Amino acid sequence: MLIVTKLVELNKMLSLNTSKALAYKQWLFYIACGVFYSFSLAKAEALPLESYKTHILASGLQSPWSMVELPDGRWLITERDGHVVIVKGKTQVRVKLNLDGLYFAGQGGLLDILLAPDYSQSKTVFFTFAQGTLKSNRLVIAKAQFNNNVFSKPSIIYTVATDKGTPQHYAGRALILPDNTLLISSGDGFDYREHAQVITSQLGKILRINLDGTLPNDNPFIAHQNPDAHAVFSFGHRNPQGLVFDYDAKRIVSHEHGPAGGDELNFINAGMNYGWPVITYGKDYSQALISPFTQYKGMQQPSLNWTPSIAPSGMVYYGSKHTAFTSLQQQVLITTLVDRKVYAVNLANNSLSQTAIFPETSGRLRDIAITKAGNIAILGDGKNATLVLKAAN
Numbered sequence: 363m364l365i366v367t368k369l370v371e372l373n374k375m376l377s378l379n380t381s382k383a384l385a386y387k388q389w390l391f392y393i394a395c396g397v398f399y400s401f402s403l404a405k406a407e408a409l410p411l412e413s414y415k416t417h418i419l420a421s422g423l424q425s426p427w428s429m430v431e432l433p434d435g436r437w438l439i440t441e442r443d444g445h446v447v448i449v450k451g452k453t454q455v456r457v458k459l460n461l462d463g464l465y466f467a468g469q470g471g472l473l474d475i476l477l478a479p480d481y482s483q484s485k486t487v488f489f490t491f492a493q494g495t496l497k498s499n500r501l502v503i504a505k506a507q508f509n510n511n512v513f514s515k516p517s518i519i520y521t522v523a524t525d526k527g528t529p530q531h532y533a534g535r536a537l538i539l540p541d542n543t544l545l546i547s548s549g550d551g552f553d554y555r556e557h558a559q560v561i562t563s564q565l566g567k568i569l570r571i572n573l574d575g576t577l578p579n580d581n582p583f584i585a586h587q588n589p590d591a592h593a594v595f596s597f598g599h600r601n602p603q604g605l606v607f608d609y610d611a612k613r614i615v616s617h618e619h620g621p622a623g624g625d626e627l628n629f630i631n632a633g634m635n636y637g638w639p640v641i642t643y644g645k646d647y648s649q650a651l652i653s654p655f656t657q658y659k660g661m662q663q664p665s666l667n668w669t670p671s672i673a674p675s676g677m678v679y680y681g682s683k684h685t686a687f688t689s690l691q692q693q694v695l696i697t698t699l700v701d702r703k704v705y706a707v708n709l710a711n712n713s714l715s716q717t718a719i720f721p722e723t724s725g726r727l728r729d730i731a732i733t734k735a736g737n738i739a740i741l742g743d744g745k746n747a748t749l750v751l752k753a754a755n
Contacts (some may be wrong), residue, residue, distance in 0.1 A: 385638060397667070409624070409719045410689045410719060411543075413531055416578045416751070418750055419749040419750065420454055421445060421748045422454070422748075423747040424441050424445070424745055424747075425442045425743075425745065426442075426742070427471070428438060428729045429741055430477055430487075433476045438475055439696075440474070441471075444461055444466065445458050445474070448511055457511070459472065460513075460515045461489075461493075462504075465491075465493055465494050467492075467496065469492075469531065469532055470492030473501075474488075474489065475489055476488050478505070478735045479573075488503060488504070489503065492534075496527065496528075497578055498526075499525065499527075501532050501534055502520065503518070503520045504519060507747065516677070519571075522565045528554075530553075531549030532549050532601075533548050533549035533601050533603055534546075534549070535547040535602060535605040537605040537606065539607060542573055543573070543578050545614070546568070547599065548568070548569055548599075549566065549601040550566035550638065551563050555600065558598050558639060558640075559639075559705070560593060561586065561591045562590045564590055566598065566600065567594050568597075568605070568616065570593060570594075570595040571593060576737070577593055582594070595633075598662075600619060602625075603675055604616055604618070604674055604694075604696060606677050608679050608694075609679070609681050609683070610681050610682050610709075611709065613630075614629065616628040619673060620667075620669070622670075622671065623644035623669030624668075625668035625671045625672055625673065626667055626668070627671065627694075627714075635660055635661050636662050639654055640655055641655045643669050644669060672698045673698055676729030677695065677697075677730065678694050678695050678730045679693075680692070680694070680695055680706075684732055684736040685736055686753075687737075687754055689739065690719070691710075692709050692710040693706045693707060693708045694709060697728060699743060702725050702726055703718045704718065704719050704727060704740060705717065705719070719728075723750060724755045726744055728742060728747070737751055737752060737753045737754060
């Protein structure tokens with residue numbers, strides 16, 4: 363009865379044609395998925411094989427998005443309203459970043475956080491966040507120094523060139539590659555999905571920049587006459603929020619949200635077209651057909667397709683260097699928002715077998731990280747969220 367009632371309310375809201383209605387529409391579809399669908403995985407031996415204990419690292423978090431462990435064992439956790447929670451043992455300190463033009467609405471706000479490769483010397487931390495207003499907003503990446511529990515004022519090093527008028531689909535994930543270049547996932551903006559196929563738009567793309575915000579001279583479209591294409595690394599993406607480097611196979615792995623179905627896991631290569639919205643295994647939230655094509659010449663097929671949607675959020679690669687959970691080696695670990703589980707996808711020999719792990723941890727899960735000891739931290743989503751640690755015995 364609740365779902366039927368909400369559907370009636372939704373029909374009324376759609377006539378408003380506002381960003382609030384769009385956000386409500388997405389939320390209702392995700393709820394419906396949770397009621398009517400379950401994601402079935404091939405039966406496999408329960409993972410991880412190792413025994414472990416669960417510890418609470420932080421609690422009372424307000425709409426957190428990502429986190430990183432510092433070399434000294436402290437944690438930095440971003441909250442979308444612009445705060446960073448500093449966690450040391452049982453102590454939590456919430457500090458407000460001075461972010462120019464932070465746009466905290468819909469899916470926007472302060473998003474990803476990562477450390478510079480030379481963090482021990484430079485104390486440099488990178489952030490992605492939404493900037494602007496409802497009428498005109500964009501994703502940016504900034505850097506700041508973190509000393510003695512104090513952040514310097516973040517300076518913006520790169521701004522996604524294409525503005526949009528919705529508070530949706532920022533993507534916002536960042537990854538530093540072994541060559542010290544930086545990948546940034548930029549979403550399609552929800553109402554702007556056709557931009558994903560336009561090289562001169564920076565929506566629906568994975569972008570590549572240097573750590574100072576300049577552009578590498580070997581980007582695939584660096585010779586394009588339009589400078590907005592110069593940062594584009596790959597295109598045809600919808601809303602990629604998982605971005606990791608598989609150092610064992612030396613490849614980039616991404617996942618992205620589809621619409622109603624069609625969530626994807628992809629291996630990312632320079633200059634490649636990943637199809638959205640020309641090819642997709644999903645439908646629109648209204649169940650209208652987005653495209654008649656699931657394949658098309660010159661467009662990459664997803665390595666994994668999740669239909670119905672699981673809504674993948676964070677992702678981390680548990681490689682051969684990590685030994686606390688050897689049974690998870692060479693697998694990507696993925697948190698989900700709709701399925702409310704953590705999945706391990708085995709990349710060894712491209713098997714791509716999938717297993718739900720840590721069954722006692724459920725609810726909307728936003729991100730996942732590996733500690734320097736090889737243990738696994740899982741971040742919840744929404745109000746009063748927690749950060750928990752799975753520590754091998």
